[in-house]
Amino acid sequence: MAVGFAIILVSIAVGIWSYARDAANHSYDRLLSGAAFAILERTLVTPTGPSVEIPYSALELIGLAESDRVFYRIFTANGKTLTGSGNLPQPEQYKPTDQPVFFDTHYSGEDVRFLLQGRFLAGAGYGDWVVVQIGQTRIARDAFAREMMINAIALLLLVTAIGLGFVWFGINRALSPLIGIERQLRYREPTDFSPIQITPPREVASLTRSINGLILRHKKSLDNAQAFIADVAHQTRTSLGALQGLLESASRQSDADQQQARIKQAEEQAQRTIRLTNQLLSHAMIIHRADNTPLARKVLIDVVRTAFGDIIRDYLKYDTEFSIESDLAPDEQVFVMLDEIGIREALRNLVDNAIKHGKAPHKIDILVRKSDEKCHLIVDDNGPGIDVGKHASVLERFSSLSTGLGLAIVNAVAERHHAELILGQSPAGGLRVEMVFPVVEGGQE
Amino acid sequence: MTVFFRRFSCVCAQVAVLVLAMLWGTQAFARVQVHVWSATDTSAVEPFINVFETKYPDIDVVYREFNTSELYQVVMYNIDNPKMEADVIISPAMDLEVKLVNEGLAYRFEPENVDAIPSWAQWRNELYGFSFEPAALVYNKQAFEGLESPVSHTDLSNMVRDNPELFSGKIGTYDIRQSGIGYFFATQDAIQNNQTSRLTETFGRAGAKLFCCSSEILDRVATGELVLGYNVIGSYAMAAARENPDIGVYFLRDYTITMSRTAFVPKTSKAKYQAQLFIDFLLSREGQQVLANNSALIPINQNVETVLTPHLEDIPVFRVKLGIGLLGFQDELKKKSFLEDWESSILWSGGTASPSPQPD
Numbered sequence: 111m112a113v114g115f116a117i118i119l120v121s122i123a124v125g126i127w128s129y130a131r132d133a134a135n136h137s138y139d140r141l142l143s144g145a146a147f148a149i150l151e152r153t154l155v156t157p158t159g160p161s162v163e164i165p166y167s168a169l170e171l172i173g174l175a176e177s178d179r180v181f182y183r184i185f186t187a188n189g190k191t192l193t194g195s196g197n198l199p200q201p202e203q204y205k206p207t208d209q210p211v212f213f214d215t216h217y218s219g220e221d222v223r224f225l226l227q228g229r230f231l232a233g234a235g236y237g238d239w240v241v242v243q244i245g246q247t248r249i250a251r252d253a254f255a256r257e258m259m260i261n262a263i264a265l266l267l268l269v270t271a272i273g274l275g276f277v278w279f280g281i282n283r284a285l286s287p288l289i290g291i292e293r294q295l296r297y298r299e300p301t302d303f304s305p306i307q308i309t310p311p312r313e314v315a316s317l318t319r320s321i322n323g324l325i326l327r328h329k330k331s332l333d334n335a336q337a338f339i340a341d342v343a344h345q346t347r348t349s350l351g352a353l354q355g356l357l358e359s360a361s362r363q364s365d366a367d368q369q370q371a372r373i374k375q376a377e378e379q380a381q382r383t384i385r386l387t388n389q390l391l392s393h394a395m396i397i398h399r400a401d402n403t404p405l406a407r408k409v410l411i412d413v414v415r416t417a418f419g420d421i422i423r424d425y426l427k428y429d430t431e432f433s434i435e436s437d438l439a440p441d442e443q444v445f446v447m448l449d450e451i452g453i454r455e456a457l458r459n460l461v462d463n464a465i466k467h468g469k470a471p472h473k474i475d476i477l478v479r480k481s482d483e484k485c486h487l488i489v490d491d492n493g494p495g496i497d498v499g500k501h502a503s504v505l506e507r508f509s510s511l512s513t514g515l516g517l518a519i520v521n522a523v524a525e526r527h528h529a530e531l532i533l534g535q536s537p538a539g540g541l542r543v544e545m546v547f548p549v550v551e552g553g554q555e
Numbered sequence: 556m557t558v559f560f561r562r563f564s565c566v567c568a569q570v571a572v573l574v575l576a577m578l579w580g581t582q583a584f585a586r587v588q589v590h591v592w593s594a595t596d597t598s599a600v601e602p603f604i605n606v607f608e609t610k611y612p613d614i615d616v617v618y619r620e621f622n623t624s625e626l627y628q629v630v631m632y633n634i635d636n637p638k639m640e641a642d643v644i645i646s647p648a649m650d651l652e653v654k655l656v657n658e659g660l661a662y663r664f665e666p667e668n669v670d671a672i673p674s675w676a677q678w679r680n681e682l683y684g685f686s687f688e689p690a691a692l693v694y695n696k697q698a699f700e701g702l703e704s705p706v707s708h709t710d711l712s713n714m715v716r717d718n719p720e721l722f723s724g725k726i727g728t729y730d731i732r733q734s735g736i737g738y739f740f741a742t743q744d745a746i747q748n749n750q751t752s753r754l755t756e757t758f759g760r761a762g763a764k765l766f767c768c769s770s771e772i773l774d775r776v777a778t779g780e781l782v783l784g785y786n787v788i789g790s791y792a793m794a795a796a797r798e799n800p801d802i803g804v805y806f807l808r809d810y811t812i813t814m815s816r817t818a819f820v821p822k823t824s825k826a827k828y829q830a831q832l833f834i835d836f837l838l839s840r841e842g843q844q845v846l847a848n849n850s851a852l853i854p855i856n857q858n859v860e861t862v863l864t865p866h867l868e869d870i871p872v873f874r875v876k877l878g879i880g881l882l883g884f885q886d887e888l889k890k891k892s893f894l895e896d897w898e899s900s901i902l903w904s905g906g907t908a909s910p911s912p913q914p915d
Contacts, residue, residue, distance in 0.1 A: 163888065164883060164888070165883075166746060166883040166884070168883070169879050169881075169883045170878075170880035170883070172879050173878040173880040177678070177679045178879070179657045179659065180657065180879045181657075193886050193887045193889075194886070194887075218658070
């Protein structure tokens with residue numbers, strides 16, 4: 111950046127120098143022109159040929175450039191010198207003209223700027239050009255140009271310095287709230303989740319809000335994890351405690367039938383524990399995926415069919431009737447942002463719940479429906495259902511109904527998909543679980 | 556000090572007076588010689604040179620005197636001659652000095668005491684004026700008894716016209732064809748006063764005599780051979796008046812051309828440092844005081860009391876400024892026509908030039 115800035119400064123300086131030189135030349139060329147005019151005005155034809163009487167004022171005029179030396183020559187078209195220094199340098203191929211011709215050259219040890227200007231002199235049978243050549247050393251011009259240059263550069267540097275000062279000031283001012291935020295964050299205890307206390311200027315208000323939002327989400331996530339770990343610890347300990355109790359009781363039974371019954375109970379308890387562990391891991395996976403895996407744009411009914419195929423295979427040993435229906439036209443595709451694994455876990459838990467809490471023969475109906483900009487996934491069972499008053503509480507982990515984690519997992523999946531979760535009653539008198547997904551645009555693909 | 560008298564009528568006649576060489580014996584050969592070529596009366600600068608040599612015992616000033624025009628021609632002729640031995644060139648003819656400097660002959664340097672020199676008397680840091688010399692009228696007091704003093708140049712012209720019996724053949728002025736300083740005064744007169752040609756013509760009618768130098772005119776005014784001398788160098792006139800009570804010095808009240816004797820160091824000088832010391836001392840307060848006290852020259856430093864100081868209030872001095880403007884009348888064609896005009900006026904009734912061997 112400094113190099114770029116230096117290049118800009120140098121190009122401006124070069125521009126100023128050429129401008130200053132031009133300006134100096136313009137100013138002092140007028141002196142030369144004025145003198146040349148004054149001299150040409152005094153050229154005349156005498157009986158012996160052309161002659162000139164150099165007016166005193168002409169040289170006085172050039173003498174306004176006080177320290178400069180002056181050379182002049184007045185000559186005719188054929189090169190005959192009327193007066194002045196005969197050996198002045200000439201531009202190449204000069205032809206007398208009444209237009210001024212300026213050129214710079216080195217003469218008599220100094221840089222000299224010359225002017226040639228002609229006048230056609232006629233009278234008394236004579237007609238020819240008379241040319242006046244005046245040269246002036248460049249001392250005053252160069253001093254003038256240098257002064258202009260120095261002043262302009264000084265001004266430029268001053269403005270630059272002031273500009274940089276403003277930039278520095280502005281950046282410092284703009285960043286000072288960030289420094290405050292940084293200080294607050296740096297010395298923050300790991301357990302401190304209070305929002306950043308700062309009165310931010312407009313520019314960083316949204317940043318502060320975002321950071322505070324992040325802190326809140328982080329706190330929530332951490333709270334969730336802590337609660338989850340507490341739940342897991344409690345549930346696992348309880349289940350394993352029960353299992354151990356049953357096994358101890360079985361070992362103490364002398365009666366073989368009683369012992370067999372106890373072992374059977376212990377086996378059931380072990381299965382419950384396995385199921386509970388699976389659910390806990392499933393739930394943890396859903397939460398984890400929600401934080402890490404992006405949703406993909408998919409057709410809901412296709413995902414449901416695929417997932418359901420897998421699930422049914424696991425429940426073939428139960429007496430269960432499954433059905434999947436869609437009220438969409440066969441070629442109509444409705445896209446939803448989905449996490450395929452999440453949907454599968456939700457369905458698996460609903461089926462698992464229905465089979466676990468209901469009585470055989472089980473009946474589970476899945477329905478995909480579209481309304482307005484929403485897509486509904488409905489799962490009906492013929493189990494005992496849940497009272498309306500308890501709908502809110504069953505969505506939490508380890509509710510009093512001891513439904514385990516099933517509906518909590520479904521709830522987490524719904525949240526993950528920004529879907530609405532509605533509990534209701536199925537036509538068969540069991541539970542109806544309805545997830546309402548927002549539809550994304552760009553149907554056909 | 557070594558002095559060469561060089562007379563333009565007899566170029567080969569050079570008299571070397573090795574005054575200090577004799578005093579210093581063999582040591583003299585180890586000293587650096589500074590050749591001063593000057594159009595100034597030797598007697599006027601001798602006291603100054605003596606003080607300078609006392610102050611700088613290692614420097615031997617070799618002084619050579621010229622007439623103004625002659626000095627100009629010698630220097631101009633040797634413009635490219637590296638063997639030219641001059642180290643300091645001094646002349647009262649400011650226009651000729653400017654012309655030489657304009658040719659690029661001068662070495663540029665800034666003397667220590669340059670601040671004491673007014674701007675009109677220096678040019679390009681090359682040419683420095685050190686004296687203050689108005690052009691004066693000198694008159695024979697006895698002959699002028701009872702006459703009313705003229706106020707202006709026009710009054711002077713009328714006075715000469717009205718008193719033919721007094722002035723006929725008894726006016727002396729420069730032969731400006733021979734004298735550079737005479738030409739310089741005459742051209743400055745022409746610039747200042749458009750009645751100048753009338754005055755010249757009046758002088759011509761009165762049979763004015765023409766001289767090469769101020770001293771010639773002063774000598775003749777002293778004896779009464781002339782009653783009026785016009786445009787005599789004021790410093791010489793006042794010095795002469797001090798010695799001869801018959802000489803009166805008068806400055807006209809409309810304007811008085813005032814020039815400064817100028818000095819420069821030529822680029823070809825082989826003793827530039829010593830030449831600079833010479834000019835430094837010339838411009839210094841001490842050197843200026845020496846000029847005021849011991850010589851006929853009037854120093855330019857206005858803080859130094861001089862014979863002219865009491866008169867300064869009455870004299871409307873016109874200081875001629877050093878610069879390119881002075882080249883105007885040095886143009887060949889212009890000079891030729893100016894001299895032709897002057898000749899036809901001054902020689903009207905056969906005024907004759909009186910070549911003289913004395914320098915300015």
